[in-house]
Amino acid sequence: MTIQAVARHLGVSWDLVKGIQKDNLNKRYRLPKLAKIKRIALDEIYQGKKLGCCLIVHGCFNVGR
Numbered sequence: 001m002t003i004q005a006v007a008r009h010l011g012v013s014w015d016l017v018k019g020i021q022k023d024n025l026n027k028r029y030r031l032p033k034l035a036k037i038k039r040i041a042l043d044e045i046y047q048g049k050k051l052g053c054c055l056i057v058h059g060c061f062n063v064g065r
Helices: 003-010 014-029
Strands: 037-046 053-061
Touching: 003 014
Parallel strands: none
Antiparallel strands: 037 053
């Protein structure tokens, strides 16, 4: 469901729903737990002259291998 659809369904403003979602995502993903990460992989993607480069960081967890 989109933010706009949720706001309409609940009868509140779009900004309120966006703020709640932003706070929730910050609480859940702000400080990742690094204790179980064994490797870190970095990917750099070039998106053209206008957008430049994007850096993606992957945390590789030990999954029994």
